[in-house]
Amino acid sequence: MFQDSFVLVKLVIQESEPNKALENPGAAEMIAQWGGAKAGLPFLVFLNARGEKIADSNRTAKGTNIGCPATPEEVEAFKQILKETAPRITAEQREKVGARFLELNKKK
Numbered sequence: 001m002f003q004d005s006f007v008l009v010k011l012v013i014q015e016s017e018p019n020k021a022l023e024n025p026g027a028a029e030m031i032a033q034w035g036g037a038k039a040g041l042p043f044l045v046f047l048n049a050r051g052e053k054i055a056d057s058n059r060t061a062k063g064t065n066i067g068c069p070a071t072p073e074e075v076e077a078f079k080q081i082l083k084e085t086a087p088r089i090t091a092e093q094r095e096k097v098g099a100r101f102l103e104l105n106k107k108k
Contacts, residue, residue: 039065046085070105
């Protein structure tokens with residue numbers, strides 16, 4: 001059994017008019033509270049067990065959203081988020097995650 005656990009929650013916001021019913025009520029306000037109102041999508045936020053924000057994906061040099069990491073700089077920023085928020089993930093595992101993002105983006 002896992003000693004640590006996590007919960008992944010996807011919030012749906014910013015849908016086109018025909019799909020507005022798919023949005024989670026209150027999600028836009030939550031994203032704004034966490035600093036993602038103007039970040040674009042995907043916006044990632046990491047909370048501790050008490051629901052307090054410990055990190056988000058506003059990690060570019062200008063403090064804007066890395067979204068789904070595509071560039072080497074964005075991948076490095078994402079690996080830093082993992083280091084800060086998931087201390088049990090090893091450096092080797094973070095490198096594998098980063099390599100996979102870079103591999104996926106070469107195919108585009």
